[in-house]
Amino acid sequence: MSEVHDVIIAGAGPIGLFLACELALAKVPVLVIERDAQPESPWKDKALGMRGLNTASIESLYRRGLMDQALTAAQDRPQHFKAKPGFQFGGHFAGILLNANKLDMSRHKYRLPGPGLVPGPSYMARVEKAFTERAVSLGVTIHRGAGVSGVSQDDDLVTVQAGDQTFRTKWLVGCDGGRSAVRRAAGFEFVGTEPEFTGFAFTADLDDASKLKPGFHFGKGGLHIVGHEKNYFLIDFVDKTFDRAKEPTLEHLQTVLEHVTGTDAKITKVHHASSFTDRSKQATTYRKGRVLLAGDAAHIHSPLGAQGLNLGLGDSMNLGWKLAATIRESSTDFTLLDTYEKERHPVGAWALEWTRAQVTTLKPDLFGGAIRNLVQDLLSTTDGTNLVVDRVWGLSLRYDPDDKDAHPLVGCSAPDYEFDDGERLGVKMLGGKGLLVSFDDEAELKKLAGAYEDRIDYLAVRAKEQLGIKALLIRPDGFVAWVAEEKSDVNAAKPALERWFGKASK
Numbered sequence: 001m002s003e004v005h006d007v008i009i010a011g012a013g014p015i016g017l018f019l020a021c022e023l024a025l026a027k028v029p030v031l032v033i034e035r036d037a038q039p040e041s042p043w044k045d046k047a048l049g050m051r052g053l054n055t056a057s058i059e060s061l062y063r064r065g066l067m068d069q070a071l072t073a074a075q076d077r078p079q080h081f082k083a084k085p086g087f088q089f090g091g092h093f094a095g096i097l098l099n100a101n102k103l104d105m106s107r108h109k110y111r112l113p114g115p116g117l118v119p120g121p122s123y124m125a126r127v128e129k130a131f132t133e134r135a136v137s138l139g140v141t142i143h144r145g146a147g148v149s150g151v152s153q154d155d156d157l158v159t160v161q162a163g164d165q166t167f168r169t170k171w172l173v174g175c176d177g178g179r180s181a182v183r184r185a186a187g188f189e190f191v192g193t194e195p196e197f198t199g200f201a202f203t204a205d206l207d208d209a210s211k212l213k214p215g216f217h218f219g220k221g222g223l224h225i226v227g228h229e230k231n232y233f234l235i236d237f238v239d240k241t242f243d244r245a246k247e248p249t250l251e252h253l254q255t256v257l258e259h260v261t262g263t264d265a266k267i268t269k270v271h272h273a274s275s276f277t278d279r280s281k282q283a284t285t286y287r288k289g290r291v292l293l294a295g296d297a298a299h300i301h302s303p304l305g306a307q308g309l310n311l312g313l314g315d316s317m318n319l320g321w322k323l324a325a326t327i328r329e330s331s332t333d334f335t336l337l338d339t340y341e342k343e344r345h346p347v348g349a350w351a352l353e354w355t356r357a358q359v360t361t362l363k364p365d366l367f368g369g370a371i372r373n374l375v376q377d378l379l380s381t382t383d384g385t386n387l388v389v390d391r392v393w394g395l396s397l398r399y400d401p402d403d404k405d406a407h408p409l410v411g412c413s414a415p416d417y418e419f420d421d422g423e424r425l426g427v428k429m430l431g432g433k434g435l436l437v438s439f440d441d442e443a444e445l446k447k448l449a450g451a452y453e454d455r456i457d458y459l460a461v462r463a464k465e466q467l468g469i470k471a472l473l474i475r476p477d478g479f480v481a482w483v484a485e486e487k488s489d490v491n492a493a494k495p496a497l498e499r500w501f502g503k504a505s506k
Helices: 014-025 055-063 124-137 181-186 250-261 308-329 339-362 366-379 382-393 443-450 490-501
Strands: 004-010 030-034 050-053 089-093 096-099 120-123 141-144 148-153 158-162 165-174 190-193 198-206 215-218 222-226 231-236 267-277 280-283 291-293 434-438 456-460 471-474 480-484
Touching (some): 004 158, 004 308, 014 308, 030 165, 050 308, 055 308, 089 382, 096 366, 096 382, 120 124, 124 141, 148 181, 198 250, 222 250, 231 250, 250 267, 280 339, 308 339, 339 366, 366 382, 434 490, 443 456, 471 490, 480 490
Parallel strands (some): 004 030, 030 141, 165 291, 434 456
Antiparallel strands (some): 050 120, 148 158, 158 165, 190 280, 198 231, 198 267, 215 222, 222 231, 434 471
């Protein structure tokens, strides 16, 4: 009880672990508290734990040197998107498949080929293992076997109860999932919509599995998805009264299977089963005093469209360096920290809307059918596919800049420039510092960067494709804070440096 921690993170899932890595990279000591005694779970393995990571998430892994550890077949990843004959899966919207061959990358002026461009698959156990190993190597302590049961705070400290232990910390971050104990104990308001369906995910043996074809299928009762390795997913709009505190029985799954799929396939054995809904809610604020929320603790929604893990990783990448900077400055000025909510809350709200739109499209009635027909027509066009793939992949993610007349790259992910020496921008961010890049090695910029040498690195380089840019300032999360297309105006760069990196040290 006498020790005061800088940061305690509740939850040792991917979001909490990635945040712990970001903080530890910035030399901030971190304690992670996890309810489960062991990380292993069948829901994290390849069969049930498979997840799609979008471009924004892949970039984050790339910029921290975690791609090979966290991704499947990472070393064989494509450097650019290439159309292939026929159909190429690019995601889905409400079960309507997107043909990535229609993707036109020329619409994304500041996207360059590189290791972080194309989305890819992984599974939860692999991601967690990679993050755990990195966190431990950076000195993070992980305390397993007792979740947070109580939270209280004053102006200076947060007191955390976990099992029979009490901890004190300057900051507490709830990364403990959709039923977050931190969110409830700290009194965050959580608002949104109640579910329209109940979903079931299970692995099972069937008497004749050939009666259910692989892929996404619409039926009179909802949607069913037949995956690999005896994985099945049912979305049931008929009966929304299932008690999710209980594990689905074989008999209940059989009933749902029959009215959702319309087949007479019989389940002979259930190996694993769980339920989910499309309940969509979001915390009205992401910070309450010295308690913050990230990932599913801050927002929940249906799993449609594979946005959950990606959304949470984006939260962690955005929050980590800002919280670290606030702690380093030992300040009660939380202006920088509060840009976390300003930037990430709208992204979370969009994800909720995105999944609600898919739920409406999936409804097995005349209204849902009418919308589905319209959406299918739109997605058959090149423009429609590009719009939806852009959203699913996160290609055009932009945080609104304070200056509405700012360069269009400000607030966006930095291009992965390939430099004349063969190295790329992404690998220059492994240390978690900001970057001031000058393609002309301007003396005034170099001098300005020197005043922030503890927080940013200065790069005087030439790139094979500079995209009409002379210099740019990049935040630790890889997003652009300032751009110069002509000879750099140092006076214009100074406000951006102070906005994101504080006062100069020299």
